[in-house]
Amino acid sequence: MTTDRDHRIDFYRGLALIFIFWDHIPNNPLAHTTMRNFGFSDAAELFVFLAGYASVLAYGKVARRDGYFVSTVRILRRAWVLYVVHIFLLALLMGIIFVANNHVETRDMIQEMNLGYFVGNPQQAMVDELLLRFKPNLMDPLPLYIVLLIGLPIILPLLIKRPGHAIGLSLTLYAATQWFGWNIPAHDNGLWYFNPLAWQAIFVMGGVAALHASKLPSTANRSLGQQPLFIACAGFVVVSAIIALSWKAPALHDAFMPTWLSDHLYPVDKTNLAPVRLLHFLALAYCVATLIPKGAWTQQWFAQKIAMMGRYSLEIFCLGVLLAPLADMANALANDRFGMQIASAFAGVGLMLALGEWLDLNKRLDRRQAPPVTPAPILPKSA
Secondary structure (H helix, E strand, O other): OOOOOOHHHHHHHHHHHHHHHHHHOOOOHHHHHOHHHOOOOOHHHHHHHHHHHHHHHHHHHHHHHHOHHHHHHHHHHHHHHHHHHHHHHHHHHHHHHHHHHHHOOOOOHHHHOOOHHHHHOHHHHHHHHHOOOOOOOOOOHHHHHHHHHHHHHHHHHHHHHOHHHHHHHHHHHHHHHHHHOOOOEOHHHOEOOOOHHHHHHHHHHHHHHHHHHHHOOOOOOOOHHHOHHHHHHHHHHHHHHHHHHHOOOHHHHHHHOOHHHHHHHOOOOOOOOOHHHHHHHHHHHHHHHHHOOOOHHHHOHHHHHHHHHHHOHHHHHHHHHHHHHHHHHHHHHOOOOHHHHHHHHHHHHHHHHHHHHHHHHHHHHHHHHOOOOOOOOOOOOOO
16 A cells, blocks of 8 residues: 555546536636546546545555544545535535526526426426435536545455455446446436446545555556557557547538448447446556656646645635536626636636645644644552
8 A cells, every 4th residue: 555645646536526527617718628538438427536545545554553443434434425525515506596497588497407397397397406316417426436535444454455356346337337227316316427336436446546556566667658458558548649639520420531430430329327437537547657757847836726726625625616606697797708707717727726725724723723732651569
């Protein structure tokens, strides 16, 4: 198990939070710069992978030190906190949407946010909210994380002792989900947008990476051209980027894309984490880990600020969920002018960064005010 904190993880998680926020703002020009434009996967895979990395790293240490019962209690306590946060965040989001919809005349934000079910059937919608069956747009990641955390105590012992078996079990469930179409029911006879039975695969792989990153064989003395795995991963990432970029030019895409490849590739299903999405993210993660090793770059000002946002991922994510419809409202009131779209996107990131600074300041103040621990006196031995 790694012992030193890898600041790259915090940096990538902070970057994922920015990408998710920009992707959540409709017609946001900066959304064209996020991960989803350059491959089959996007920031959602990155966020879930790093969630598994952080969760297994933290609770794996607890399990080894204090036992699996203590780690299970802590995991379930964290899942309960996330559940309470989800309900509270949902209430705030709906309030913002209803207020914003009264000020915006150019579009129906209630329908855009999938709140029509709540307006039409509020009593049943409230029940479905508590059961995690009703999730307006932007609210899907937290319920997914809650379910994955609840399932973590089941597989954590296997992850620590037999990681190969854990991956095999996870991929077996993933394959069965793809084959049989398993999913969790949602409101109005629907299904979960992020199918936990499929997305658990990337969560588990993140956990394996956390526990065994230090055990990977070193390739520092070998050139990239002498690493077949890197060559294969890099080639797949480049090809997927070309295909994803061609989506912006349908005529060009149809001209060079073979029919047989299109029949097997599409649709690139996000709900069930299509195999091509999973493979693309794993290839991309391996290339990034190989090309961007640990180093002084993580101590630079820009990297530190992004990493700080990643350390407080729950709070920053919740703020981003609330800021996205507010940015959409500001853009609508400004007739979707390009300048306002750019300003609202950067203003949201600025507020997310400010929240990170505030939380970091409070953490430092708590450490300074903590009373020193006085050691117990050593009593003399009785004669």
